[in-house]
Amino acid sequence: MEIDTMQRLIEGFKRFRDGEYPERIPLFQELATKQEPGTLFVTCSDSRVVPEFITQSEPGDMFVIRNAGNIIPSFGPHHGGVSATVEYAVAVLGVADIVVCGHSDCGAMTAIADGADLSTLPAVSSWLHHADAAKAINDAHVHSCKSGKVAGMVRENVIAQLANLRTHPSVALALSEGRVRLHGWVYDIGEGSIEAYDASSGRFVDLIDYPETDATALNLVS
Amino acid sequence: MEIDTMQRLIEGFKRFRDGEYPERIPLFQELATKQEPGTLFVTCSDSRVVPEFITQSEPGDMFVIRNAGNIIPSFGPHHGGVSATVEYAVAVLGVADIVVCGHSDCGAMTAIADGADLSTLPAVSSWLHHADAAKAINDAHVHSCKSGKVAGMVRENVIAQLANLRTHPSVALALSEGRVRLHGWVYDIGEGSIEAYDASSGRFVDLIDYPETDATALNLVS
Amino acid sequence: MEIDTMQRLIEGFKRFRDGEYPERIPLFQELATKQEPGTLFVTCSDSRVVPEFITQSEPGDMFVIRNAGNIIPSFGPHHGGVSATVEYAVAVLGVADIVVCGHSDCGAMTAIADGADLSTLPAVSSWLHHADAAKAINDAHVHSCKSGKVAGMVRENVIAQLANLRTHPSVALALSEGRVRLHGWVYDIGEGSIEAYDASSGRFVDLIDYPETDATALNLVS
Amino acid sequence: MEIDTMQRLIEGFKRFRDGEYPERIPLFQELATKQEPGTLFVTCSDSRVVPEFITQSEPGDMFVIRNAGNIIPSFGPHHGGVSATVEYAVAVLGVADIVVCGHSDCGAMTAIADGADLSTLPAVSSWLHHADAAKAINDAHVHSCKSGKVAGMVRENVIAQLANLRTHPSVALALSEGRVRLHGWVYDIGEGSIEAYDASSGRFVDLIDYPETDATALNLVS
Amino acid sequence: MEIDTMQRLIEGFKRFRDGEYPERIPLFQELATKQEPGTLFVTCSDSRVVPEFITQSEPGDMFVIRNAGNIIPSFGPHHGGVSATVEYAVAVLGVADIVVCGHSDCGAMTAIADGADLSTLPAVSSWLHHADAAKAINDAHVHSCKSGKVAGMVRENVIAQLANLRTHPSVALALSEGRVRLHGWVYDIGEGSIEAYDASSGRFVDLIDYPETDATALNLVS
Amino acid sequence: MEIDTMQRLIEGFKRFRDGEYPERIPLFQELATKQEPGTLFVTCSDSRVVPEFITQSEPGDMFVIRNAGNIIPSFGPHHGGVSATVEYAVAVLGVADIVVCGHSDCGAMTAIADGADLSTLPAVSSWLHHADAAKAINDAHVHSCKSGKVAGMVRENVIAQLANLRTHPSVALALSEGRVRLHGWVYDIGEGSIEAYDASSGRFVDLIDYPETDATALNLVS
Ligand SMILES: [Zn+2]
Ligand SMILES: [Zn+2]
Ligand SMILES: [Zn+2]
Ligand SMILES: [Zn+2]
Ligand SMILES: [Zn+2]
Ligand SMILES: [Zn+2]
Secondary structure (H helix, E strand, C coil): CHHHHHHHHHHHHHHHHHHHHHHCHHHHHHHCCCCCCCEEEEEECCCCCCHHHHCCCCCCCEEEEEECCCCCCCCCCCCCHHHHHHHHHHHHCCCCEEEEEEECCCHHHHHHHHCCCCCCCHHHHHHHHHHHHHHHHHHHCCCCCHHHHHHHHHHHHHHHHHHHHCCCHHHHHHHHCCCCEEEEEEEECCCCEEEEEECCCCEEEECCCCCCCCCCCCCCCC | CHHHHHHHHHHHHHHHHHHHHHHCHHHHHHHCCCCCCCEEEEEECCCCCCHHHHCCCCCCCEEEEEECCCCCCCCCCCCCHHHHHHHHHHHHCCCCEEEEEEECCCHHHHHHHHCCCCCCCHHHHHHHHHHHHHHHHHHHCCCCCHHHHHHHHHHHHHHHHHHHHHCCHHHHHHHHCCCCEEEEEEEECCCCEEEEEECCCCEEEECCCCCCCCCCCCCCCC | CHHHHHHHHHHHHHHHHHHHHHHCHHHHHHHCCCCCCCEEEEEECCCCCCHHHHCCCCCCCEEEEEECCCCCCCCCCCCCHHHHHHHHHHHHCCCCEEEEEEECCCHHHHHHHHCCCCCCCHHHHHHHHHHHHHHHHHHHCCCCCHHHHHHHHHHHHHHHHHHHHCCCHHHHHHHHCCCCEEEEEEEECCCCEEEEEECCCCEEEECCCCCCCCCCCCCCCC | CHHHHHHHHHHHHHHHHHHHHHHCHHHHHHHCCCCCCCEEEEEECCCCCCHHHHCCCCCCCEEEEEECCCCCCCCCCCCCHHHHHHHHHHHHCCCCEEEEEEECCCHHHHHHHHCCCCCCCHHHHHHHHHHHHHHHHHHHCCCCCHHHHHHHHHHHHHHHHHHHHCCCHHHHHHHHCCCCEEEEEEEECCCCEEEEEECCCCEEEECCCCCCCCCCCCCCCC | CHHHHHHHHHHHHHHHHHHHHHHCHHHHHHHCCCCCCCEEEEEECCCCCCHHHHCCCCCCCEEEEEECCCCCCCCCCCCCHHHHHHHHHHHHCCCCEEEEEEECCCHHHHHHHHCCCCCCCHHHHHHHHHHHHHHHHHHHCCCCCHHHHHHHHHHHHHHHHHHHHCCCHHHHHHHHCCCCEEEEEEEECCCCEEEEEECCCCEEEECCCCCCCCCCCCCCCC | CHHHHHHHHHHHHHHHHHHHHHHCHHHHHHHCCCCCCCEEEEEECCCCCCHHHHCCCCCCCEEEEEECCCCCCCCCCCCCHHHHHHHHHHHHCCCCEEEEEEECCCHHHHHHHHCCCCCCCHHHHHHHHHHHHHHHHHHHCCCCCHHHHHHHHHHHHHHHHHHHHCCCHHHHHHHHCCCCEEEEEEEECCCCEEEEEECCCCEEEECCCCCCCCCCCCCCCC
């Protein structure tokens, strides 16, 4: 059965190699020696969230960070992989937009919202503390049901990670110079929809209805 | 121009929503409340490396970690995002395969191979120390040209990250019980090809020619 | 000569004990077992900046953090003294206002603005990285003179520390519930004046002229 | 009500600006461009402990560190704000005396002595571990009452922070050259009194009765 | 009685000085200005495990690391004493062999195997997390008795520390160049015997019967 | 040649097994299930410094920590192996004496005294910062020759590590209760002699002449 997983992956790669690749040889040859992505897309490692698929992006379009919970630790003296990758995307590649994209049914956010016992998962437990600000706010709200609490956690987490993002020197500089815009999205897997955080109203709105919505001007008191 | 980046992304999402999504409603409804990925795929944030595209995977197939340099810090008391995400993938989701996938023309590996001055990129500089073992080995080799040195660095980095991966308790346990297999890949952007690390010979071979190749049984002295 | 320093301190304490203390016995007896400060005041350790003196506050009025550069590290897994003290002030004492107060001629900010060699001061050098976002922005501005660059650094640092402050869970929660307001001040030692950061315009204004000015609603793009 | 807190602060600043400042214009103009404090004063953030007031010091006299519990982490590879500020005070400003001043009814020391549940205050909980040595010693003593245990904790903490202080290179060097003296004080808020740690006897004595008392020559076995 | 401990030590030193030393003056004079040890020996601090005694080594033969549990943290950005000492032994002294030697009745391994409450030993508790991979594997095995579980833990710990060792750049480089060999030993105090880890079979065998056994070629799936 | 190193070790073990072990069977059988060492001995990993040999100790007598430079990091929130091992020795085993033993021609202390370029040895470089206090003091002294500077560094390092040791809660508690005594030694490899730090005079004296010398009562100003 395990064989199947890898067989399927390798069969997929053969289809890519025999189908998609030949159709894009000029693109791939151009990309062979340079990338100029316009966007940094930060999302969860969740297998159901495929950023290039849901945005129908081509190779070369988006620089992507993926980890459990689409978390961006705030800037500090102990630089981890997210800090390094944000720094590279903004200071070296000069991306114009940063999207922080959470999603429905997120395992990480569910664990936080449920107050799950994470004692056997010490690394997960430690990592999710980067969402403590979101948790504090979400826990203080009244939720009518458990799934509402998870949904709230997903949204508060996106907002909290945007606040963390602003502490990174490369981002703070680019924001001060108007070179980058921030976006906070929540992708619904079952519905195929995206809500975007509207910083001016402090609310999430449908991305298709409000394509200009962004989170650049953080307004925490609506 | 910046507007175009996001406009394109949002246009892409509309195509997804109006095209891809309706075709897969049963899949997405099933995925709405659970994921059962068979593979953990760790690759670079590079915009040219789209793991689901090159393996033609569907949503739900692969749990994905992406950061600059496809780095997996070894396990230690200070858990970062990669450690947490590996722990979640192996201990909670029970993935059967872990692929560490480097790629040609990697900016992170080029910076290391070239000994680039990273003083203005402190987070990148710090993060790339997790590839110090690979750098030490690659620097000790004779390289006929600069691109050969980068290519060597990409390969040594994949091997070094596999060694780091083995220090994670969830991985060590799964390996000891034969529940997980490790794979070390290098994807060539321009060629559309993949080489896989063959642990028994200590060499990289063409994945299509040798689809059974894996890196589970680490043999550092061939 | 050193004796004089302590002699003066102890003489001062005698004057307090024989003069100020007897005048305030009811206050001190009330304070003996409880404090209810309304404000958390974060300022530099600089000997010329005496927060209670410049605000003519009484004992019991202000909870005070003082360190080199009035720095507030962003929230992360390695909690230091500032994080702990902010947490105590907001979550336990329930302060209603937080003032981050920089000052003219700040040694810490001058060292950053001048790019001083701090190799013999490793702890100072490390600590000042918490002002990297401010430094990046200030360095990108054109300054007509050296003192203008220091003054700019002092101001950008106040703004950056306010961004760091927002990543602390206790602060983020209190902000979301409207329980706390933020203030960014710069005190001029020679002039005896205070400028306050006006978040709506992104400018510093005279505190006496605009006593309602605050930094709660962060607006980074004016 | 919250308005009142800030109004009072700003009213206080106006009184300073219209009263205290004009009386000291020559002092403030001299201070505008330099400071030469003789003392580094480390005390708690507690609103009831105003170091310049209880020593009747003038602006420019004392370099001040304030945090919850007047804690000085020992020197190590992860430099925090206290280490940086001590380094600046001793190595750059060349202070001749360092006073570590605890106080009665300290919230931080009470939490330790009482074994308070700090699970909702993770940063406080972590920070107070820097007083573990003091806690171990105080817990081993027999205390007749709860307030006696807190008082003991306050005193042991001052002694422990003096031991931590000695591990800082700048302090160790200055001590070895006789350039700095250490002082351990406990300020009683209700009584308006100060006790000083006498290193030769290992006891706290009344500062006014024994103004020469100091903690420079640490004698841990009396 | 405490006096006796030191008296015995000093009496021992006198015997060394009057007996062993004069017999080896040429050796000690040669060693006075240089060392060329062939082996790095990593073992527990346990008083019953004397590496030079059980191997009948002379001064100058073995570079020795000793800590509770013969632990070698994996390589990471926060370098501790073991990392530094390994680096010095391999990169500067050029040792040809590294022995990681556990032992019977190890207090550290017993604490892990028993799931002892280490809440009053925070540093021990934290340190032993470097054996989490070994613990995970050993806990998953069925043990017929408590001492069997401890014995299993001792063995798994040796294997896990060898995996950690491979992440160190100096070791990875030396392994890749065939300049160093790894050895995993378990010393039985009561029996006076040593078992060695045979990487090819994944088993521990008697060292005297199989003196060529080594752990260089790590084969985790036998 | 590498074979010889291990062959010699294994030959040595055979001599132990056939000679020393049978002579001590009763001791080893008693030791098989418990240890009661009276002393914690902290010394350098240097192959020429064999603590049990120079003190002619038997198995079971001394709990031993060995690392490059006989360094004891001060107590802090990030517990390493030395902190854990000290904690175990003092709090669990209840050792009565702690010896910190430096030695002549120490490679670590020579690197510090010479200001050696350690850029290719990052872990060593980082570790040796725990001797910064000693370095600061030694650098401030006038040394007639290079070897005098190294000898001074060795001595100042022993004193500095004793100061670090006092910050550990287990040690501070044991000192306060008179349950442990501290000793600072310097072993001369070529001479076979030991000097001990006399805390009352602040000087090192010959251990054989002054066997009662100890470092318990730290007196930094003689
Ligand atoms: Zn998720
Ligand atoms: Zn890359
Ligand atoms: Zn300042
Ligand atoms: Zn207090
Ligand atoms: Zn042991
Ligand atoms: Zn040494």
